Amino acid sequence: MSLTYLICRVHGYAPRLLTRDMILDLASARTLQEFVEKLSRTDYGQKLEGARTLTEIEDSLTEVFMNKLRALLKAASGRTQTFLKAYLRRYEVQNLVLVLRMKAGKASEKEIERLLIPVEELGTLKIEPILKAENLEQALEIIRGSKRYLLPEKAENILVLETSLWKDYYAALLKNISKTPLQDRKDLKKFIGLEIDLHNLKICLLTMDEIIKSSEAKKLIIRNPAGIPRRRLLSLVKRRAKDLLLELFHNYRGYLEKFISGELWLAEIEKYKILKRYVDALRIPKFINFFYVMKYLLDLEIEYRNLRSIAISIYHELPVEARTRLLIM
Amino acid sequence: MSMGVRYTRGFLLDLKRRLTFVRDAHELLEMKRDQLVRELKEVIEKFKEMREKIEKEVEELHRELAMVHATYGSQEILSSSRLLKESLELEVIPKSIMGVDVPEVRIKKIPKPEEACPPHILKLAKMASTIIRDLIKLAELEAFIERIAEDLRKTNIRVNALEKVVIPSYEALIKRISDIIDQSSLEEFMRIKIVKKALAKRRAIR
Numbered sequence: 238m239s240l241t242y243l244i245c246r247v248h249g250y251a252p253r254l255l256t257r258d259m260i261l262d263l264a265s266a267r268t269l270q271e272f273v274e275k276l277s278r279t280d281y282g283q284k285l286e287g288a289r290t291l292t293e294i295e296d297s298l299t300e301v302f303m304n305k306l307r308a309l310l311k312a313a314s315g316r317t318q319t320f321l322k323a324y325l326r327r328y329e330v331q332n333l334v335l336v337l338r339m340k341a342g343k344a345s346e347k348e349i350e351r352l353l354i355p356v357e358e359l360g361t362l363k364i365e366p367i368l369k370a371e372n373l374e375q376a377l378e379i380i381r382g383s384k385r386y387l388l389p390e391k392a393e394n395i396l397v398l399e400t401s402l403w404k405d406y407y408a409a410l411l412k413n414i415s416k417t418p419l420q421d422r423k424d425l426k427k428f429i430g431l432e433i434d435l436h437n438l439k440i441c442l443l444t445m446d447e448i449i450k451s452s453e454a455k456k457l458i459i460r461n462p463a464g465i466p467r468r469r470l471l472s473l474v475k476r477r478a479k480d481l482l483l484e485l486f487h488n489y490r491g492y493l494e495k496f497i498s499g500e501l502w503l504a505e506i507e508k509y510k511i512l513k514r515y516v517d518a519l520r521i522p523k524f525i526n527f528f529y530v531m532k533y534l535l536d537l538e539i540e541y542r543n544l545r546s547i548a549i550s551i552y553h554e555l556p557v558e559a560r561t562r563l564l565i566m
Numbered sequence: 567m568s569m570g571v572r573y574t575r576g577f578l579l580d581l582k583r584r585l586t587f588v589r590d591a592h593e594l595l596e597m598k599r600d601q602l603v604r605e606l607k608e609v610i611e612k613f614k615e616m617r618e619k620i621e622k623e624v625e626e627l628h629r630e631l632a633m634v635h636a637t638y639g640s641q642e643i644l645s646s647s648r649l650l651k652e653s654l655e656l657e658v659i660p661k662s663i664m665g666v667d668v669p670e671v672r673i674k675k676i677p678k679p680e681e682a683c684p685p686h687i688l689k690l691a692k693m694a695s696t697i698i699r700d701l702i703k704l705a706e707l708e709a710f711i712e713r714i715a716e717d718l719r720k721t722n723i724r725v726n727a728l729e730k731v732v733i734p735s736y737e738a739l740i741k742r743i744s745d746i747i748d749q750s751s752l753e754e755f756m757r758i759k760i761v762k763k764a765l766a767k768r769r770a771i772r
Contacts, residue, residue, distance in 0.1 A: 342648025501686040502637035546636040553632035
């Protein structure tokens, strides 16, 4: 299977993504039942059949999302598939973060299992032995032993461990960019660099607010060859000047402003908006390139996040205006 | 009122002493009632303010929870909540106010969100922590109001009983006994007079 085949398949999948109007229509649903009914006419219909509670709906949405990712991975081959596998490992990292937190909180195997994303072949680690670990230390030993992730020997808190996992993920991902077509590498690097920049800026602001210790910030800022250098960020952290961050990184202004205002959830939404803006700007020239696959992957994740967000906001009976504020469009 | 009524001066004096004691008790109970009313009024005002504050805080917390939940999903919220190591531990100590035992709640241990929560959940966790503290204070005030109100009700019953039943009945009994004693002393006086008159008459005949 060639790269062209993959791109063609993605062109086939892309029209099946929910349109802006459909998402807005779903956001106006009054009950979860109405939301499920409206979604039943789409790809989600089959899995959502019989889903009544929020947990059931969330699980069904995740399952459909994962199935779509699996289908995409199946359509890829060779070096492209290796890169995609490296990219999709982010869901394994998310699972590992959940496992570590739950293990730290002494949760049972069943409790943890219920929360996990059904990653299966998208991951590189066998999760069962980690789940069976008696405590956090044992779980960490298993992860270290797998040699897939380089975890620090001593970590004072979970945040450092989580960041170590993400550091490994991004390092492997940047390394795998060489597996993608030459003409796409620059854009891909920039795209991944954006994600790392946003993570690093978050750490900088949290350190300036003294939520994270300055000594920890060094461990938490990820090296970014495609974005703001680590050394520059560390010097900015020392100066503790939020205004300077706004001035220097005006591309991320929206994200930084929301973060500074204390609404971190809005900053998270803004993060996806920034990524989407970047990808959408490249859309027309990259229409028949590998980057189109990346655009589809991002759109798919945004669709999943939007649907999950709508279901949860309906559950909390948020007004429609508040629900639309939560959407990434 | 059941008591062995004896129409004697000694009993009358005893009754008067008792009445003085009951009147003093009535006065004291009235003072206690007034003080309890004052305390209750003060605490009710505080309770109302606190309740309003908590209602607003809960509303804000729910809004923040909904936003964080919708943005990050259920897994994130559930896994983050697991990171809180300590559980809430309270100590309830009885405190006496005007002889009424009211509970005073002391927080021995409370989970510290800043030590464990991921940064994006921290604001929510801090809000929840503040609300828990306020709710404990509110529960303490509510228990205070309940106990004081119950004691006030009992004190009121006692004051009314003394005012409307005990004191009037004592007064009536004292009056009755005084009347009877007065009447019997008058009778005695008259009897002595008649006897004296008869003796004087007899002496005159002799």
